[in-house]
Amino acid sequence: MNDGVPPMSEDPEVSGRLRKAPTAFRTISEVAEDLQIPQHVLRFWETKFPQLKPLKRGGGRRYYRPEDIALLRRIGDLLYTQGYTIKGVQRLLRDNAAEAAEPVDSAPEPEEPELAPREVGRAALRHALAELEGLAAELRALAGRRGHPKE
Numbered sequence: 101m102n103d104g105v106p107p108m109s110e111d112p113e114v115s116g117r118l119r120k121a122p123t124a125f126r127t128i129s130e131v132a133e134d135l136q137i138p139q140h141v142l143r144f145w146e147t148k149f150p151q152l153k154p155l156k157r158g159g160g161r162r163y164y165r166p167e168d169i170a171l172l173r174r175i176g177d178l179l180y181t182q183g184y185t186i187k188g189v190q191r192l193l194r195d196n197a198a199e200a201a202e203p204v205d206s207a208p209e210p211e212e213p214e215l216a217p218r219e220v221g222r223a224a225l226r227h228a229l230a231e232l233e234g235l236a237a238e239l240r241a242l243a244g245r246r247g248h249p250k251e
Contacts, residue, residue, distance in 0.1 A: 123166055128142055131164050135176060145172070151171060151193055175193075178192065
């Protein structure tokens with residue numbers, strides 16, 4: 101019989117409590133339960149991985165952002181599944197951060213010679229003039245096709 105109350109979910113993540121939005125902050129107990137990693141291990145990882153910075157509120161209560169949880173999942177996978185050491189994970193995270201900070205170009209742009217500001221201005225004017233002359237030639241050619249007299 102339905103008395104207007106939705107049935108409890110069989111999913112243990114939902115049963116007994118409301119499901120949070122994916123962007124919601126989570127407490128250390130929620131994260132520890134979700135990742136099946138003890139709270140003291142999560143606190144220890146904070147000391148070893150400077151990239152991991154949950155928000156701390158009054159009384160030192162931690163609130164993990166979705167990106168913190170994603171990083172914790174990655175650390176746990178690297179340590180427990182892939183067999184990395186803590187030093188190995190630190191190095192991997194540090195190297196990946198350095199790679200992400202560098203711009204990725206498919207092909208380096210050719211270097212132009214250094215010019216004095218006056219020469220840069222003259223070069224820009226020469227380039228603009230060449231473009232305008234090309235456009236004028238195209239316009240004359242189009243005008244000639246339509247039977248208009250050339251100037």
